[in-house]
Amino acid sequence: MLRFWPRSLAFRVIAFSxxxxxLTLIVIFTLITTLYRQANERGFDSLLSAxxxxxxxxxxxxxxxxxxxxxxxxxxxxxxxxxGWYWSVEPASEGxxxxxxxxxxxxxxxxxxxxxxxxxxxxQRSYSTEGISGERLQVFESEFVLDTKNRAARFRVMGNQTxxxxxxxxxxxxLLTYLSLFGVxxxxxxxxxxxxxxxxxxxxxxxxxxxxxGTAQRLDGRFPAEIEPLANETNALxxxxxxxxxxxxxxxxxxxxxxxTPLAVLINEGRALGGAKGQLIxxxxxxxxxxxxxxxxxxxxxxxxxxxxxxxxxxxxVQRMVRVVQKLNPRTSLSLSxxxxxxxxxxxxxDLEELLxxxxxxxxxxxxxxxxxxxxxxxxxxxxxxxxxxxxxxxxPGIPEDKARDxxxxxRRLDETKPGTGLGLSIVADLVNEYGGVLALERSDMGxxxxxxxxRSLQ
Numbered sequence: 524m525l526r527f528w529p530r531s532l533a534f535r536v537i538a539f540s541x542x543x544x545x546l547t548l549i550v551i552f553t554l555i556t557t558l559y560r561q562a563n564e565r566g567f568d569s570l571l572s573a574x575x576x577x578x579x580x581x582x583x584x585x586x587x588x589x590x591x592x593x594x595x596x597x598x599x600x601x602x603x604x605x606x607g608w609y610w611s612v613e614p615a616s617e618g619x620x621x622x623x624x625x626x627x628x629x630x631x632x633x634x635x636x637x638x639x640x641x642x643x644x645x646x647q648r649s650y651s652t653e654g655i656s657g658e659r660l661q662v663f664e665s666e667f668v669l670d671t672k673n674r675a676a677r678f679r680v681m682g683n684q685t686x687x688x689x690x691x692x693x694x695x696x697x698l699l700t701y702l703s704l705f706g707v708x709x710x711x712x713x714x715x716x717x718x719x720x721x722x723x724x725x726x727x728x729x730x731x732x733x734x735x736x737g738t739a740q741r742l743d744g745r746f747p748a749e750i751e752p753l754a755n756e757t758n759a760l761x762x763x764x765x766x767x768x769x770x771x772x773x774x775x776x777x778x779x780x781x782x783x784t785p786l787a788v789l790i791n792e793g794r795a796l797g798g799a800k801g802q803l804i805x806x807x808x809x810x811x812x813x814x815x816x817x818x819x820x821x822x823x824x825x826x827x828x829x830x831x832x833x834x835x836x837x838x839x840x841v842q843r844m845v846r847v848v849q850k851l852n853p854r855t856s857l858s859l860s861x862x863x864x865x866x867x868x869x870x871x872x873x874d875l876e877e878l879l880x881x882x883x884x885x886x887x888x889x890x891x892x893x894x895x896x897x898x899x900x901x902x903x904x905x906x907x908x909x910x911x912x913x914x915x916x917x918x919x920p921g922i923p924e925d926k927a928r929d930x931x932x933x934x935r936r937l938d939e940t941k942p943g944t945g946l947g948l949s950i951v952a953d954l955v956n957e958y959g960g961v962l963a964l965e966r967s968d969m970g971x972x973x974x975x976x977x978x979r980s981l982q
Contacts, residue, residue: 571663574680584669588618601625607683615677658685835868860897867981889919916967
């Protein structure tokens with residue numbers, strides 16, 4: 524799975540696109556609601572203006588100055604009591620009496636003075652006021668001369684502005700709901716598209732993990748055009764790393780071969796010479812030969828460390844070496860304990876063989892009658908690396924705590940009566956160190972030495 528945290532590319536892209544989508548939807552919501560409000564307010568004003576002219580055309584005046592007419596504006600809301608839709612006609616000059624109003628108007632609606640809201644050049648004005656039921660009214664008002672005697676009346680048409688605001692608010696809520704659903708769907712689809720688009724990066728990561736674990740030698744498969752150059756360069760880097768390792772191994776082998784013959788000649792000549800000087804030459808040449816092998820081994824391990832990881836199943840190798848050692852030492856009891864789960868050593872088979880061989884040889888040399896070998900997987904706190912432990916213990920004399928460090932030094936032997944070069948545990952310590960493992964010398968429950976080695980395994 525792709526990890527979602529601030530440094531994650533997927534997190535950054537999805538977060539940016541989400542913020543952009545939210546801002547876009549907010550702008551769209553504001554723009555649509557503003558345009559909708561303007562359109563409704565213009566329509567509302569146009570409707571009131573049309574009703575006003577219809578009202579003016581429906582009212583006349585008698586010879587005695589009485590207002591006459593039965594206006595029908597074609598809207599049932601003017602018939603419903605206290606509906607917020609009203610009209611009224613009132614005298615505006617001398618010689619005019621009486622008034623007319625819609626049946627919905629149960630009492631007079633106040634209006635501001637001309638000083639507060641003056642008429643325009645067409646003798647019209649508009650204003651807002653409070654209605655009969657507490658609603659907000661939009662009023663269109665005009666003074667109009669009814670006859671040749673300049674007798675005039677004041678015409679008013681009132682519309683329910685609260686009703687308009689409620690309609691606009693309802694539209695805004697519906698629009699907000701639809702845009703929210705659309706936004707959630709758009710963000711989800713966008714996130715899915717981004718994650719799908721980043722899938723090749725996960726394939727590259729998995730392929731690199733397989734190379735690191737040794738299950739693959741290169742990044743295989745088809746990648747998008749944007750990622751294919753990265754895969755090609757990575758494969759070139761892996762191939763170059765392999766060439767460097769192989770070149771180092773070849774040079775190490777050539778060095779070993781070039782030194783092998785001269786050292787063998789020195790050993791043979793020393794033995795042929797005889798005497799104290801001959802013995803000294805043979806011993807020193809033999810020591811040189813062991814030292815060369817030791818350091819060549821370290822160079823080989825260092826050359827392959829941190830490069831392509833090798834895979835070595837542990838159980839079959841341990842079983843085979845235990846059988847060989849048991850045949851060579853039939854008088855010593857050798858027990859083996861292996862886990863049910865498969866353990867794979869993150870290293871080369873030859874290195875694990877040399878490590879186990881030196882430890883088993885040392886245990887058999889010092890054991891009185893029994894040696895125990897066990898392999899155990901270890902639990903770790905993270906999922907980055909796994910460890911396993913090899914434990915080899917015997918019932919021999921053991922090693923005093925103050926001498927434990929000495930036996931790990933190259934060529935150091937605690938008992939000169941026992942055969943050996945004193946390089947076994949030193950080689951083991953070097954191998955463990957090169958692989959980033961841990962080596963510990965402890966007191967065994969069997970009475971002798973317990974050597975514990977912890978190394979990295981592949982998951």
